[in-house]
Amino acid sequence: MNDNPYRCLAQRLDALPNGFPATEDGAELRLLEKIFTPEQATLASQLRLTLETPEELAERVGGDSKALKAQLKTMARRGLISAGRGDGGVGYGLLPFVVGIYEYQISRIDGELAQLFEDYYQQAFSRVLSVEPSVHRVIPVDETVKTGMEVQPFESATEIVNNANAWGVQDCICRKQKALIDDPCDHPMDNCMVFSKRPGAFENISFIQSLTQEEAMAKLKEAANAGLVHSVGNSQKDTTYICNCCTCSCGILRGMAEMGIANVVARSAFLNTVDEDSCDGCETCLDYCQFDALSLSEAELLIEISATSCVGCGVCVPACPEGALSLVRRPEEEVLPIPVTEGDWLADRAAARGLDMNAVL
Secondary structure, three states: OOOOHHHHHHHHHHOOOOOOOOOOOOHHHHHHHHHOOHHHHHHHOOOOOOOEOHHHHHHHHOOOHHHHHHHHHHHHHOOOEEEEEEOOEEEEEEOOHHHHHOHHHOOOOOHHHHHHHHHHHHHHHHHHHOOOOOOEEEOOOHHHEOOOOOOOHHHOHHHHHHOOOEEEEEOOHHHHHHHHOOOOOOOOOOOEEEEEOOOOOOOOOOOOEEEOHHHHHHHHHHHHHOOOEEEEEOOOOOOOEEEEEOOOOOOOOHHHHHHOOOOOEEOOOEEEEEOOOOOOOOOHHHHOOOOOOEEEEOOOOEEEEOOOOOOOOOOOHHHOOOOOEEEEEOOHHHOOOOOOOHHHHHHHHHHHHOOOHHHOO
């Protein structure tokens, strides 16, 4: 039996659909050692994805429920595990490493943690990013979709903001991590947006700036103007965040830029198009495309778009001085299916990895 609490936790995290692959030199263990105490790692490795009250957990794994409750509350406050209210009271559950534990370390990340993550990222993260369905999907900048095109609520950043009852923004852990290892990018830091159905959900969280709905919309527009790609969790319902990503720092999009993984992010249902009568071949848009989907046809001095490389983010559209670009809906047979719920995403990804979901639920 393995008595290393960090190895036990690493194996438990890798048994989740998200994945947490092992490395040859134990980089994943050093990363967990930085974040968890041995006692916390032991307890986290015994949790399920579904929430359990301290009493239920004590009955299943042993221990005093009051002592467990105190430890679980501390761990939840540090972003090591999940917490939520159910019929039996407050319950606690296992978080995936990404998206989950790592992102919750935004207020604790320092140079050491940033380097430990980078070491792990370079060795193992390609195995997380190469599994489908992708962790994230792209949603377009709203005003870039051609007038008259059908846009579903889950495809619209505006609708995601409008459907929330609480809004917040925090620093992007990806850009902060890259800055801490002396490889920063020029994009703004404070644009990782979070949402909740519960009013006032972010008002007492130190590392999240609570926003009004109007401020959230302004922050979304600010990110688009900075050339950042809106991406969300890869399901249709219950979206709780919008990441505003770049290929220079984003842990997901770097998989394409640095590792050559083509499908690191699920593309939107839209595709960029060029109005040939308006395009003058100025190449301004080339500076805004992070996916190498645009090129200049020297023969015709017109911008050409690769349908396979374009993810339908729309970031380049507002940059065109001639208004020659717009997003249109892809042919239906080219629109990627999106899991309806997070549970569906978990099931699909577990199947892709050959995992038994009953072992972690």
